[in-house]
Amino acid sequence: MSETLEIEALGAQGDGIAQTPAGPVYVPFSLAGETVTVKVKGRRAVLESVTVSSPDRTEPACRHFGACGGCAVQHLEGKAYAAWKRAKVVHALQSRGIDAEVDPLVACSPASRRRVAFTARKVGKSAVLGFNAAQSHHVVPVSECPIAVPQIAAALDPLRELAEAVAATPKSFRLLVTATRTGLDVAVEGAGRLGEKQRRRVVDIVLANGFARLALDGEVLVESDKPVILFGDVSVAVPVGGFLQAVGAAEEAMAGLVVQHLRGGKRVADLFAGSGTFALRLARDVRVHAVESDRAALDTLDQAARHAPGLKPVTVERRDLFDRPLVARELDAFDGIVFDPPRAGAEAQCRQIARAKIGRVAAVSCSPGTLARDLSILAEGGYRVARVVPIDQFLWSPHVEVVALLEHG
Incomplete structure (x- = not known):
């Protein structure tokens, strides 16, 4: 009724x-x-x-809006949308008693998402490629995607053909598609085990469409060219399924804030460093110690640093910062820190930073709630939140990135 x-x-x-x-x-x-x-x-x-x-x-930008669950608020006018996202950060900080001015939202343009996670499913002899409907496992097929960079949006038909070729299960599976400087990098997860005939067909599709690489459940099936992106001016070969900021312009905005804040120091620690988003940019000016638990990401960072001319020394350490954070006496070797943890935040690590007296800290997060918790820990240790910048890179979604810049004393 x-x-x-x-x-x-x-x-x-x-x-x-x-x-x-x-x-x-x-x-x-x-x-x-x-x-x-x-x-x-x-x-x-x-x-x-x-x-x-x-x-x-306002009028939604995509014909699939309302059925596809990929976007939540395409119907919200731009200024109201920006105010809504900024307010999420303001409310999170207020809930932890943090009194800090929050900058206006750094906007995200349509057609800028360089990494898109599609869902696919075999239906009869073909396959559907798209996104799950909201609160559902039903896959909504898409014929357009206004958030994706043109390189991905133009490849929807070949990606659908690829999904049909790799599907060896009636269940839904995932295609993580990344636009790189050398072509599309496609990582398929959960499509089932391929027979030899299927594998040959898949290789033909990849080569015919100029994709750089295809990996199935972490195994590289074909690599016609190394998928390469730039962190600043440093070339990085993307590891299979490795973390990458979804929008290049958003990454540049975050990195610009971090580099400017930590410039002038002698030695900086990059915690939860990934493949070097911040470390390789910071190394133009300062020595960097990068700490990361994922071996493939750390190896990628190390190799990129070794082959990039003109960088200050970059050292790497494989370490799970959730189980074994850098303690205060280790942190005393640095005059600047940047940390960019997963959504769960960096509570244990922040308790150690709060005990140290690092001149400048840059905190990056995809979760305003956990960031606010971590900032409250640092504030109790004598750090002052100097600036908070919300950055949009998941356009028309509830997600917002935040960069917080802190100073001690």
Whole structure:
């Protein structure tokens, strides 16, 4: 049975929130101030129509919006969208008692995502390629993707053909597609085990479409060229499935803030260093010690540093900073630190940084909540939050990156 609801707020995940006698109901694709007709299913509802629209409602950029679960808020006007994302950071900091001014959101342009994770599934003799519908395992096939760089968007048909060729299971599987300077790098996970005939067909598709590399569950099946990206002006051969910031311009914005903040020091520690996003840029000016638990990423960083001319010395250390953070006496060897942990944050490491007296710290995070927790630990240790910059790189999604710059004393 249909109901009429008044949307009072836009929630943190991009759903409109209506208050009812039974409690809050979350309505995807609705906005604050709207009157909507829905079918309620527990705490969530399916939007049927909007009878009173918000002035912040705009026309979605993609024909698949509303069915595809890849984007949550394409219907939200640009200025309101930027304010909503900035507010997520403000609220997270306030919840931890951190009084810091938050910069305006650094915008993300359409057609800029260089790394896209598609979902695929074999259907009959063909395959569908797209994204899961929201709150569902149903794969919505896409014929366009306005967030992806043109190199990926133009390859949707060949990628669909590749998905059909590698599918050896009726279950959904993943294609992580990265646009590199030498071609598309495709890492397939969970497609099943291929027979020899399938493998030959897959190789033919990769070569015919000029893809740089294809890996199946971590095994490189074909590599016509090393997939290469630039961290600043340093060439880096991307490891299979290795971490990479999704948008190049967002990475440049983050790195620019970090490098500027830590410039002038003598020795900097890059913690959770990955393949060198920050380390290889910082090394133009300072000596860098990079710490990372993933061997492939660390080897990639080490090789890139060894072959790049003009860098200051870069040392590397393989270490799980969750289980064994650098302790205060080790940190005393550095006058600057940058850390960019996974979504869980860097609580244990921050407790050690709080005990040290590092002149400058740059904290990078994809989770405002865990970042706020970590910053509160550092504040208790005498660090001052000098600047907070939210950066958008997952356009039209609830996710926001943050760079926080701190000084001791």
